[in-house]
Amino acid sequence: MQKVTSLQTSYDVIIIGGGIMGASTACFLSQNKDFQGKVLVVERDPTYEFASTSHTNSCMRQQFSTGLNVRISQFAADYVKNLGAYLSDSRVPKLDIQNFGYMYLADTEEMATTLRTNHAVQHAAGAATQLMSREQIAAAYPFYALDDILLGSINTVDEGFFDGQAVFDWQRRIGREAGVEYVAAEVTALNKNTAGNRIESITLSTGQTVSCGQLVNATGSRAARTAAMAGLSLPVEPRKRFTWVFRAEHPLEQPLPLTIDPSGVHVREVSGGTYMAGAHTEEDPAVAFDDFAMDHSLWENHVWPMIATRIPQFEAIKIVSEWAGHYAYNTLDQNAITGPHPDISNFLFLNGFSGHGLQQSPAMGRGTAEWLTYGSYRSLDLSAFHYERIAANAPILEKAVI
Structure with missing residues (x-):
């Protein structure tokens, strides 16, 4: 600078x-x-x-509840995949989106209704979101424990993670x-x-x-x-969000979508038997701008148990790295x-x-x-x-x- x-x-x-x-x-x-x-x-x-x-x-x-947010992400996907053209520079490397998708899981009829309502909004905006029954999820992703799940929602087109x-x-x-x-x-x-x-x-x-x-x-x-x-x-206030990267002793045989558990814990594929999880504390207060301390009890008491319950193959895992960051959270x-x-x-x-x-x-x-x-x-x-x-x-x- x-x-x-x-x-x-x-x-x-x-x-x-x-x-x-x-x-x-x-x-x-x-x-x-x-x-x-x-x-x-x-x-x-x-x-x-x-x-x-x-x-x-x-x-x-693209799985948002407002059509404008869906369209915002659709442009982002095109921008990332064609970054060199948008920047008019041949030096820019070719980027892509790892389209493992987001898998939202609903364990109550209220949550299932929200997924259906959101699906209608997303479909109207041109997103490729699909609703899946418990049986359909089990057939496509057999590693999940689904006894409590009523419905899932996933989109594997321009939805996943990128550089x-x-x-x-x-x-x-x-x-x-x-x-x-x-x-x-x-x-x-x-x-x-x-x-x-x-x-x-x-x-x-x-x-x-x-x-x-x-x-x-x-x-x-x-x-x-x-x-x-x-x-x-x-x-707008800073809200703390925690991330853990872990390696599984028994990696999944197929890519893991970014799975949003009804508990609020989310976990996704990274690569090579490595995965990333995220969560926040049950009480979610504003924090100081310089507060990036980890809450290790959150992992031990909530995140890891929830991950292992939803994906039993993740019973044996080892943390590789962890950090805390801030959401710029609009309280309205x-x-x-x-x-x-x-x-x-x-x-x-x-x-x-x-x-x-x-x-x-x-x-x-x-x-x-x-x-x-x-x-x-x-x-x-x-x-x-x-x-x-x-x-x-x-x-x-x-x-x-x-």
Whole structure:
């Protein structure tokens, strides 16, 4: 990243947050021939050691409860599979999606009804989701214990996991080569004009002040803190999510879909007899921004027993690695918050993705870049996720949150 002393005094767009959302927006801006401005990305932690982007499980799915989220992931799948073409660069390696799919399991009639309702939404949006009876699941995936299961839902088309780090790295690289500036610093203040309806400049931790035309809040789990600098409220908070990678003494004879157990524990294939599991504690409070401590009792008392119960072949497993990360959790409806603030018109939100950020970043970066350039969307209309619904307390509830 550039040293702070190399900064210009003014930029057309300043993006606070250099994770996947900030990088995607900057990259799309840099490739838009109609955008001729200067872009600065401010990132407080250039190592990304504790960023949500670095702790992602790199998964992608179309099994959402809202049609817009399905279409957002459909674009993401096309973007990942054709990254070199989208970035117009032959150096970009060919990426693909490991289409093992997501397997949602329902053990109550209420959960089964939700799967059926979601299936109708997904089917209408063009997703290849299939509902499966207990008998159908047992025939296709004989390793599950299914005595309590009423229904399953799976999609193996453009649904699984991918190399999210490669997408992130190439977006940053292409953006920088096209003139996007990245700086390692923390924003300490957002400075409004006299009327209070625009952000005129930002102040950095170095004491330097930089003027801006438009400002994007892409600060992940810290989004509410950034918004508060402008006197705005935002229902986004850090929620801790735990991940374990383990090796099975007796690997499965076929790939394991990303299985969402009714308990909330999820587990998926990695490769070569290695698997990845994730969960959160029963009580799911907001945590401190720097709280990444593991809860080892969660694995021993809940996660491992549930995995071994659902997949008896996983009775003998060994943890290879583990970590805790943060969801930027939208407490209103677990959906994205995008677009400009109605009163501070040059302050744009790109927040609250509640664990969907990596897979939604191509569409969100593209859409935000379009809004910054044209003042409207030219591809996928994201206005349903604009801030106005937050102010009106009008949630668009996403039911398929893991």
